[in-house]
Amino acid sequence: MTLTPLTSDDLPARHGFFTRQGGASSGIFDSLNCGHGSSDQRDTVTINRARVAKALDVGPGELATVHQVHSARALAISSPDEATGEADALVTATPGLALGILTADCQPVLFADSEGQVVGAAHAGWKGALDGILEATLDAMEALGAKRTRIHAVIGPSISQRAYEVGPEFLDRFEADDPANTRFFANGTGDRLQFDLVGYGLHRLREAGVAQASWTGHCTYSDPARFYSYRRSVHAKEADYGRLISAIRLG
DSSP, X not given: OOOOOBOOTTOOSEEEEOOSTTOSOOGGGOSOOOOTTSSSOHHHHHHHHHHHHHHTTSOGGGEEOOBOOXXXXXXXXSSGGGOOSBOSEEEEOOTTOEEEEEESSSXXXXXXXXXXXXXXXXXXXXXXXXXXXXXXXXXXXXXXXXXXXXXXXXXXXXXXXXXXXXXXXXXXXXHHHOGGGGGGEEEOSTTOEEEOHHHHHHHHHHHTTOSEEEEOOOBSTTOTTTOOOHHXXXXXXXXXXXXXXXXXXXX
């Protein structure tokens, strides 16, 4: 099976929101698991990442990722060797360098300022989005010469509101940050609520002043044939789960 990356016409740079299809992994990781943090065989994950790099026309060593920890830290790099420490976004102005972000329900967000020649990639789960990872990515891009009024941002496959059930304490946390955040919650069963993670991400991007913000429209939880999902793996009582990769390159 070949790789089946999703792309968006809204993003003016070479990129791909890669699905789980076209890889070498087996079992619950079938097949394009790109997460070295999983219990999948490391050599197999390395093969999968090399296939992603090839699809973006870069060498395996030119696909940079970083240790993600649900933070609001964005790291500017000019080579893969600089992607060290803990962060949840990477930005670069270096042609030929690909930036990758791993997700399995959280938002993968790719950014591009084609005029300023700067790209970025962010991992935005609920905590990172609430703490400001999207704005931190824009700040880091601007430090390299981008302008947010030229930046296009696209959110890739993420868990949708209908599949994202949370408790009342979750609402309390968002309401304490901004009472208007209640708009991103719908009533569920009993005291449960349904959180619109993508809607919240789009709101933060638009409030930050980007030129354009959009979502590919794909729900990770609801499409097991194409996407890994942490929450789905928990509900299925699986021992682990694969990680999707979304990547963008400049030039």
